[in-house]
Amino acid sequence: MAIKILSVDDEADMEMLISQRFRRQIRDKNFEFIFASNGAEALEKIEQNQDIVLVLSDINMPEMDGLTFLSKLNDKKLPYLKAVMVSAFNDMDNIRTAMNRGAFDFVTKPINFDDLEITINKTISHIEMMVNSQKEHDQLVAIQNDINIAQEIQQAMLPKTFPPFPERNDFDLHAFLKAAKLVGGDLFDYFLMDNDHLFFLIGDVSDKGIPASLFMAITKAIFKSHFANKNRDTISEEVRRINDFLSADNQSMMFVTAFVGILNLKTGEIEYIDAGHEPPLILRKNNEIEVLKKKGGIALCIDGDFPYVSNTFTLEPGDTLFTYTDGVTDCNNRSGERFGIQRVKDLLIQKTVSATPKDINDEVLSQIQAFIGDNAQFDDITALTLHYAG
Structure with missing residues (x-):
């Protein structure tokens, strides 16, 4: 014109x-x-x-x-x-x-x-x-509005009522996700499969931002649809199916590390799949820290046919399981120093056996934020802590 x-x-x-x-x-x-x-x-x-x-x-x-x-x-x-x-x-x-x-x-x-x-x-x-x-300003405003909506949707997908099962005194758990951007790729979930079995999951998508949040939403939804199904198969078989589903048409080449567990609330035994995730820490009732030995497979979406195999360990009454994503240990301060696993261990040891999962997670996040200071957070920070009372 x-x-x-x-x-x-x-x-x-x-x-x-x-x-x-x-x-x-x-x-x-x-x-x-x-x-x-x-x-x-x-x-x-x-x-x-x-x-x-x-x-x-x-x-x-x-x-x-x-x-x-x-x-x-x-x-x-x-x-x-x-x-x-x-x-x-x-x-x-x-x-x-x-x-x-x-x-x-x-x-x-x-x-x-x-x-x-x-x-x-x-x-x-x-x-x-x-x-x-x-x-360009109008486009940025529109994108910001979309991101805000995506953040609301993502946060709505995550459980956020704590304590989640106040009527139960045989276990307690708490989880948090602090995204590096407005939306993130970390995920967690938990629910009672029946009166005696608790399902829990923590995961980390390989990317950040909106693409990772979309993949996170799909991953969380597909896990829930499989494990909340009363006609479910074994944990190994269900994770294999989920891996096959997520791997199909994965043009973005994203992958998801995950720790998937089922706690038998009567015995304290946890059957789990470690899909390339960070090794959980166990705070034993005698105040000793145990690092769960790696016996896992590769991350989800890398090999759609990977034969995932489950392993087990047992929580004794009074033990606490701390699971986390690598954003906890890999965060840096201004001088480039990593927070590291040892700081997490020291923090857990300082907590008494009476500390609730929320107490532990609040202290972890507080210590991480103090450590990072004014340095930019480059990765999502997520933790899920489970206490077994027996």
Whole structure:
């Protein structure tokens, strides 16, 4: 579309001079000129042609001069309409007044049309930059709104009622997720499969941000649909099926590390699948820390046919299991030092056996945030802590 330019001048030959000088741009529909002989007529033209983006206005005109016109133009608050004022070379006081009232630029009479063309093109470039900047701003606002909605959806998917089973005194658990961005790729879940078996899961998607959050949502949903099913198969078989499902058409080449467990609430035995995840820590009732030995397989989505095999360990009454993602141990402070597993062990040992899972997780997160300080958090931080009372 042609850029509309309003020329306001009481000199009769100005329309002819401009039409002649810019005839090529007019012919090629790059420019479209509209003409007015004074400020009052110019305001009418702007009302009739609200897509005018540039005004060339003389200052000294009858009926309504250029400075009055400029003031009324400013009252309209049209951010993308720019005015270039025209006056005699020795009329610097009025030119200065025009610039103070918001004129974008000026040219002097007698008009040098080469200079006028440069000024027009410069002004149009500035307008286009402003328009593009606003479009980019609007796009960012729209993206931010979408991210906020995604964050709300993701947080709504995570269990957040603690204690989750207040009527039970044989176990307690607490979990948290602190995303590095507004949305993250870590996940956790838990639910009673029946009165005697508790399912729990913690996982970490390989990416960050919105792509990871989408993959996280799919992973969490598919785990729940499989393990909440009363006709479920063994833990090994269900994880194999989930792995096969997630691996299919995985064009983004994401993967998920996961620790999947089922706690027998009568015996304290946990049957689990370690899909390339961080080794959990066990705080025994005698206040000793045990690191669960790695007996797991690879992360989900790397090999759709991987034969996952379950293993078991037992929590004694009074023991606490601490599971976490690598954001806990890999977070850095300003000097580049890692938080590390030893700090986590020391923190757990300092907690008494009476500390609840929430107490432990609150202290872990508090210590991590103090350690990071003003350094940027680069990874999601997630933990799920389970206490078995027997």
